[in-house]
Amino acid sequence: MTELAEHVAAVGRPLKRKEDARLLTGKTQWTDNIQLAGALHMAILRSPMGHAKITKLDVSGALKYPGVEAAYGADELGDLNGSVPCVWPVTDDMVAPDFPALAKGEVRHMGDCVALVLAGTAAQAADALEGIVVEYSALPAVIDMEEAIKDGSPLVHSDKGTNKCYTYKLQPQGDGAYEAAKAKADVVVKRRFVNQRLIPAFMEPRAVVASPMGTSGELTIWSATQVPHVLRVLLALVTGVSENKLRVVAPDVGGGFGGKLQCYREEILCVALANKLGRPIKWNETRSEDMMATHHGRDQLQDIEIAATKDGKLLGLKVDLIANMGAYLQIITPGIPLLGMFMYPAIYKMDAYDFSCIGVFTNTTPTDAYRGAGRPEATYAIERIMDELAHELGMEPMELRKKNWIKHEEFPYTTAAGLTYDSGNYEAATDKAMALFKYDELRAEQVKRRASGDKVQLGIGISTFTEMCGLAPSRTLGALKYVAGGWEHCTIRVLPTGKVELVTGTSPHGQGHETAWSQIASDTLGIPVDDIEVIHGDTRTSPYGMDTYGSRSLAVGGQAILRAGEKVVEKARLIAAHQLECSANDLEFDNGVFRVKGDPSKEKAIQAVAFEAFSAHDLPDGLEPTLQAESTVDPQDFSYPHGTHLCAMEVDTETGKSTIRSYVCVDDIGIQINPLIVEGQVHGGLAQGIAQALYEGAVYDSDGQLLTASFADYLVPSAPDLPSFVTDHTITPSTTNPLGTKGVGEAGAIASTPAVINAIVDALRPYGVNDVPMPALPMTVWRTLNAARQGGK
Amino acid sequence: MTKVSITVDGVLHESEVEPRTLLVHYLREQVGKVGTVVGCDTSSCGACTILLDGRSAKSCSVLAVQADGSSVTTIEGLAGDEWHPVQAAFKECHGLQCGYCTPGMVMSAVDLLSENPNPSEAEIREGLEGNLCRCTGYHNIVKSVALAAETMKGGK
Amino acid sequence: MIPSKFDYVRPNSVDEAVAALKAGGEDSKVITGGQSMLPLLRLRLAAPSVLVDCARIDEMKGIKDNGDSVTIGAASTHWDVLNNEIVKTHVKLLADATATVADPQVRHRGTFGGALAHGDPAGDLPAVVVALDATFEIAGAKGRRQVTAKDFFVDYFTTAVGPDEILVSVTIPKLGKGWGTCYEKFNRSANGWAIVGVAAAVKVEGGKITEARIGLTNCASVPVRASSVESALKGVSASATEIESASQSAADGTRATSDLGADKEYREHLMRVLTARAVSCAAGA
Structure with a gap:
């Protein structure tokens, strides 16, 4: 027998990662590295239009190009043109339009797949797209969600007769409970927050290779996916290839953030065509394709109203969402707002909670999970309005939070949304964060800079967040109509x-x-x-x-x-x-x-x-x-990480430019297996949440043109755009699982966005500013400041 | 087709390429250097960064024919018997997660330190502005480069 | 994405390059570093029939001190420019602006002449050469001609360089004693294009500004001079308040457009703010 090394306790140690050896030397196995003999490369012709009838499509011209073996539109593809599945019909009467891999006669968003070419090389396939003749007749596009649900709006799916996908309500205390709570309130604050559309922008573009392997009729699919197991089930259901003949491999995968949690059109096409032709089919997307055809995230209009007594005790919370589904439903598109639904009451005690959400179709790329998926939106709205309520009440924003949060001795605690939080210690995390941040010193400096009329003002932003992880007990998912287990x-x-x-x-x-x-x-x-x-x-x-x-x-x-x-x-x-x-x-x-x-x-x-x-x-x-x-x-329950995030922001009142001066967070994710990895997850989440606050936003014009369709226009921050972070933790073990762990993948992204915006608003509060739209790019901040100054006159 | 002669990671390659062939595709598909990857089509992300005649360049924004007669170092040719200090520092400081930006990030860091062996945090951040990372928030990448600078001053 | 097919030639001299351009017809294009060209090729926004690679033509490389001016070969890389002692000493404004161009990788490959001949009003270098009254040497089938900076930039992505011509070099007069310079760039994210950039050169004598030259990036279809600020600055004391007041006319004569990065009103506002900052910095105020 080989000699055995001795075991040393491993959990809790910041061990260097095993993965790094291959990743740091270029010995990785990305899907795009796979080159199979006889492979055909797929290139896709995509709609340049937001909404149009395809009046003519002739793919025969592509066949004349060198190296081209086949070309397909929806007609040529016939039964192989599978539909993208949605596994979360959130209501019994949800409108679920067909989402064919290749558009059938009508395109509904820029990037919709119209036709495809298979050729010997990727370059040949790209060249041959130019041989396809396609004519469009523009249809009126609808981009704005509120326009979309008005009578007479252009319809994304005319056969459905409506752009409303569903209406969902949650009133845990019963109908009228919120109104009763509100009736007792001294102060009611209402806001409209726009949680803008984001693009996941993982670094490895999507790629798929589907190939018949061996003699058994097996089809192997390598895909840059987060969900090989889920994908296999769905591909079997969609393509009709027997599940036990399908092998799905996720080799090294370069990030996902929810964006690779999907059963994509291109995956369906590669499998169907490899199965039909008996040849390997390879597709890898360009970044330009990725920006318009990978699902997007967020994109909700949030009307939120909070009711409190004059001494700051919360009474009730009402949230009315309009959520953008995009042009079609993908894997869990309709469920994303529901993942946020439970989180609006956050860490606060209140008597009544009332939630509604309308899902809406527009001529935009479908939305779906993006880091946090519903929970960042919820956390943003509640943490923003807590600051606004504090301002209305004349209270220090942290004091208002302390007054209302669940005390550590009160766990387990069932919130107004109906979740039972098993554990937490908001006091400990907050005390630690405020000390690291030097909260009081910064407040003192803020007073001085306000008094001196400094052109660069200082703001302090707070976010005392929680979230739910570990989706979820299978029974709970079933009750929410989610098809799979947890x-x-x-x-x-x-x-x-x-x-x-x-x-x-x-x-x-x-x-x-x-x-x-x-x-x-x-x-x-x-x-x-x-x-x-x-x-x-x-x-x-x-x-x-x-x-x-x-x-x-x-x-x-x-x-x-x-x-x-x-x-x-x-x-x-x-x-x-x-x-x-x-x-x-x-x-x-x-x-x-x-x-x-x-x-x-x-x-x-x-x-x-x-x-x-x-x-x-x-x-x-x-x-x-x-x-x-x-x-x-099967998990016993969700877990509930929490933390206190504090952001100090310098805002140049001349240019509107916001620069983070310091960012401190203390997260409680329970027991940590590897603190090095935990810290890395927090950093990455912070960067994405800060990016939503300051830089990123997918923008469409009224015809459905995606204006931010490259990294030149969609502002993924680079190193100089972000600060170093001060991160620390408290440890309150979860009691619902034997490891005592909670989850950390999304914490940073969920918590940071409101901390950043609260900081900018706080900096500009003396000028009368009480909200800043995201992303808070300099021009937006400058305009907001100007409007407030004029409003004050 | 055009004949090019390019030294890749110390080995001379003479190949026929279409003039339109990007250096990164030449490296990946003709030389088999799949450690260098493509992340975008606007010269924004830097995932494809290599050293071209000793200086960092985005191999997606160079034609293979432009590199004729040149010498290319990729992530696969960076280590000798031991890892380059930048590689070692990235592991030590957890300067990578998914690893897709890593080859480009490491090559940019190598170039940065060759030009400025003693960079401040701001200089590190600015020196890496041509490389996007979506996982790390850059915090540990900056730490990695600072550590590599220390190592290189000390030992080599 | 993969570019469309094209032919490629690599001439050894300017004459050969001109001949190659002519032979290639109107769809032939000059390439040096290719840092603007490659993204356009990859997105198939440009589809030349022939690329004429001028990167290795000796005459187009190198930086020369002419005594009262500096001549920079068009195929010099940004890296060559910003690390060149002659440039750092005598045309510091150019070195400073070049250091803000794109990122290190692009600066290693991209060329000074390429960035100018590309004619992108959002590029950082056009405003500098306009502020410094540079002269451009252009070669064509009919020989060489000299064009001033004012006439070089014609419109968006259009310069005085004809389809069968090549920008060979640019000569920039030295400023001499008493001048200070500054390039102030404002962008939405670190690796983004300038929303507005201000290239300022200011001469201060006895605490007063005696002359100012200001070039504006991304404020019109071509780089422009902030002439009314230049006039207004003449004779004012080199103090932040007076400079700020003189900078209020920075947007006069500009033709700012609205795009995803900024609308006209904000751009004009930035012109005033950044001009004041650039001039103050150049004047040591």
């Missing part, structure tokens, strides 16, 4: 040589699961981290899973790892007891070694047990050979 799977195999294979159903695309999952299993099994190999992202080798999104991988998948590991140890204990000739109860298990209580000279390492389980020469009667176990865990 469980996660893990198999752990201890091999004869003592090395471990950990098979997970989560599908990392940058999160570092290979490292963190090894840490969990290492402590459970007492086997060193480096002896554990994490297998993921391939439905042949990791057949069960629900993949990675919604900060679920640790909160749910971690439990499956723990449970599978425990099962392995239970089995190993039986074997060890048998061989050490004692009762299983007489064995202690510590650091990977079973020892007989009271006779520590009698011991057996778990790796040695694994060999015994393999040779199977001397196992207890009835016990099966091999040392492995699997576990599928």
Whole structure:
């Protein structure tokens, strides 16, 4: 046997990532790296129009181009033209239009797929698109959500007779409860917030290779996806290819942020065509395609009203959303606002909550999950209006929060939205954040700068956020009409040589699961981290899973790892007891070694047990050979990370330019498996949330032209646009899972946006500014300031 | 087709290319250097950054024919027997997550430090402005480059 | 995305290049660094039949000190320019503005002449050469001609360089003693184009401004001079308040447009604010 290294406790240590070796040396396996003999490259002709009838489509010209083997419009594609699925019909009467992979006679957003070419090289395919003849007759486009739901608006889907997708209501305290609470209020503040449309802009553009493999009729699909398991089910349903003939592989995947949580048109087309032609089909998108054809995020109009007593006690909250679905529904498009629905009451106690949402179709790219998915929108609205309420009441904004938040001794606490938060300590996180931030000193400087009329004003923004992670108990998802479950799977195999294979159903695309999952299993099994190999992202080798999104991988998948590991140890204990000739109860298990209580000279390492389980020469009667176990865990409940984020902003009142001076956050995500990875997740989330506040926004003109269709116009921040962050944490373990973890993937993105905007508004409050639209680009801030100054005169 | 002669990671390659072939496609598809990746089509993201005759360049914005006679270093040719200090520092400081921007980010950092061995935080940030990262918020990338600068001053 | 097909030639001299352009017909284009050209090719917004690569023509490279002026070869890279001692000493404004062009990778490849001949009003360098009254040497089938900065920029992406001509070099007069300069650039994000840029050169004698030259980036279809501010500054003391007041006419004579980055009103506002800042900085106020 190989020599075995000793196990050292791994959970909680900032171990360097296993993944980095290949990522730092260019030895990665991106989907676009896969070059198969005989592959055909797919290029797609996309609609340049926001809304139009296709009056003529002739793809035959493309066939005359060198290297072209086939060209298809919807007519030529026929039955192979599958429809993009939506798995979350949020209401029984939801309007769900057909979303064919290739448009049938009508295009409904810029980027809609019109026709495709298959050629020997990518360049040949791109050239041949120019041979396709297509004529459009423009139809009136509808971009504005409020226009879309007015009578007489142009219709995105004329056969549906309406642009309303659904209306959803939640009144946990009953109809009229909010009005009753409001009647008792001394102060009511109402605001309209626009949570603008964002583009995920993961760095690796989407790519798909679909290829017949071997002799069994199997079709292998490599895709830059977050959800290989979900994708396999959906591709089977959509294309009719038998599920057990489909193998979906997510190789190295370069970011997703929800944008690769999808069953995309291009994936359907590649699979259908590879299956029909018996040839590998490869497609990789250009960034320009990505900007208009990858789903977008956010895009909600938020009418929010909050009622309070004059001494600042919250009474009720009413939220009326209009949410942009875009032109079609994709995988969970309609459900995104519902993920936010539960979070508007946030960390605050109140008597009544009233929520409604209208989903609306427009001639824009479909929306769907983007980092936080509904929760950033909710957090933005509540944290913004808390500042506005504080201003109305003449209270310090943090004091208003303290007065209303759930105290740490009050957990578990059932909120007005009906969720039961298991744990939290808002006081501790806030105290720590305010000390790190030097809150009082900054407030003092702010007073001075206001008094001196400094051209550069200082503002302080607060966000005391919470969110829900670990989507979700399957029953809860069922009650919300979500089609799939919320469980996660893990198999752990201890091999004869003592090395471990950990098979997970989560599908990392940058999160570092290979490292963190090894840490969990290492402590459970007492086997060193480096002896554990994490297998993921391939439905042949990791057949069960629900993949990675919604900060679920640790909160749910971690439990499956723990449970599978425990099962392995239970089995190993039986074997060890048998061989050490004692009762299983007489064995202690510590650091990977079973020892007989009271006779520590009698011991057996778990790796040695694994060999015994393999040779199977001397196992207890009835016990099966091999040392492995699997576990599928359905979570008991959501988990609720929280934190306090503080932003100090300098606003140049001459140019409107906002510059972050300092950003401090203290997050409580429960038990941390790898603090290095945790910190990285927080940083990245902060950057995306700050980007929403300051830089990014997808803009359409009234004809449906996406004006921000490249990185030259859609402002993903680069290094000089962002500050270094001060991050810290408190640890209040979750009580609803045995690891005590909560989830961290989205925290930064959820929390930071309102902190930043609150800071800008705070800086400009003396001028009469009480809101700034996002993104708060300099011109927007300058205009807002001008309007407030004129309004004040 | 045009004949080009380009040294890639120390190995001379003589190839026929279409004049329109981008250097990055030449590297990936003809030389097999798939460590260098494409992230955009507007010369914005820098994921494709390589060293061209010792200076950073975006290989998506250079034609292979323009690089005729030149020497290219990609992420795959950066390490010798040991990793380059920049690679080591990125691992040490967790300066990468998904890793897609990483080859370009590392090559830009190598170039930055060759021009300015002792950069301030602001100079690091400005020196990396041609590279987008969506995962890290740049915080740990900046730390990585600062650490690499320290290492390179100390040891090499 | 992949460019459309084209032919490629790499001449060794300006004469050969001119001949190649002529032979290639009207769809032939000059390329040097290609940093503006490549994105256009990739998005298929440009589809030349022939690219004439002038990057390796010796005559178009190098930076020369002529005593009272500096001549910069059009194929000099931004990197060459901003690290050149002659430029840093005698045309500091150009070095400072060049340091703000795009990003390091683009500066390594992109060329000074290419950026000017591209004629993008949002480019940083046109305002500088306009402020400094540079002279452009253009070669064509009929020989060489000299064009002043004022006449070089014709319209959006259109310069005095004809389809069969090549920009060979640019000569910039030195400013001499008593001059200070500053390039003030304002953009929405660090790697974005200038919303407005102000290139200012100011001569201060005895605490008073005696002469000012101000070029504006992205304020019209071509780079323009803020002439009325230049006049208004003459004789005022080099103090922030007086400069601010003189800068109020910065938008006079400009033809700012509205786009995604900024509307006309905001652009004009920025012209005033940034002109004051650039002049103050140049004047050491």
